[in-house]
Amino acid sequence: MIAWQLRLLGRRVLVLERGQVGGESSGVSFGSLRLQGQHEAELPLALSAQALWEGMEAALGESVEFVQHGHVHLALSDEHAARLEHNAEVARAHGMQVTLLGRAATLARWTFLGEAVRASSFSARDAVANPRLVAPAVARAARRLGAKIREGVELVASTHGGSGFTLHCRAADARDFVIEADVLVNAAGAWCGAPAAWFNETIPVFAAGPAELVTEPIPRFAEPVMHVVDGSVLFRQTARGNLVIGGHPRMKVDAETRRTRVPSDKILTNLSRLVSVAPHLGDYHLIRSWTGIEGYVEDMRPVLGPSATTPGLFHACAFSGHGLQLGPAAAQALAELIAHGATSLPIAPFGIGRFAAAAQAGTRMAEEFQDDLLQARS
């Protein structure tokens, strides 16, 4: 997306991707373009992103199965209900329309929900897209405008000298070569800590994989995304009828192989949570599960903006579980910053400077955060 936006602003761009475009996070997500419940600091950027999503298929010239049927946050406890009220207040302060519903109104509107549900909030502007279509479609759009995308090429090291960056690359056939560039964007997802470290910067990023399950196609019953507000379970029905199911806990990633997998106990946990919210959904067959590798930082906000140490270096990574939604606006902001030296989009809260204290202390990300992230954090 950054390459596409940079081409629109007339910059020459080369994307180095050691795997395939969309092979890690961007091609495998749940597909939710959720506004409600986003952190207040993120809402202005998220709203800009949603406007871009609303025009995405026209801009790409192809379908990415963008559907705007809204998003329902569900409360299963008083604490959850208080979160819905707080989130609605924040959202309304940013001009969003969020409807709060009590128990009876929730169960009357979405009759497949069970007695465990206490309250809900509905945001009509929230949407979904199919990430399996989005990632290659965006790559095609960038290529059509002249961006070069080299898959199977890893950036293994980089230095910055008087004239810019020297990039040491390794192709899939183990051939090494060097490229010079005046600007470098660290968009390495869960692995952005390494490029940052080459330039004496710290991004305390942690790689983890959320689990996703999908059923056989089933009769149409739900339009919006249904999402317990603590993130323990969420589900949506695709146009074809399949039910996509996500939720905690997340899985660890093997840093050596860069692989993660969904264990069978995790599948059973998520299915039992699903049935506790929507009892009749236990009657259908799962056809597959999948996961992907996402980068998280402790405040669950992306790292987006210029380097604090190196002119010409920019970071756009660690999207902490909601980078599909934020992606278009994040890319536009970064492209403007690179091409024009400024952006009107609100990215100040996402600067790498917020990790300076951790860098000075030389601390690694708190173990409690990692446990919390793997078990329960949304």
Ligand SMILES: Cc1cc2nc3c(=O)[nH]c(=O)nc-3n(C[C@H](O)[C@H](O)[C@H](O)COP(=O)(O)OP(=O)(O)OC[C@H]3O[C@@H](n4cnc5c(N)ncnc54)[C@H](O)[C@@H]3O)c2cc1C
């Ligand atoms: C299972 C799952 C469900 C999700 N659900 C949602 C959702 O519903 N809504 C939402 O908004 N977000 C969701 N997300 C998060 C979202 O997908 C990500 O935030 C977003 O895709 C991140 O994009 P990215 O480009 O930063 O990272 P990625 O898409 O991971 O891309 C980074 C790329 O960098 C490459 N790379 C890394 N290091 C190097 C190197 N040294 N040299 C060359 N290439 C390198 C990697 O191979 C990778 O392909 C989900 C994520 C997952 C995994």
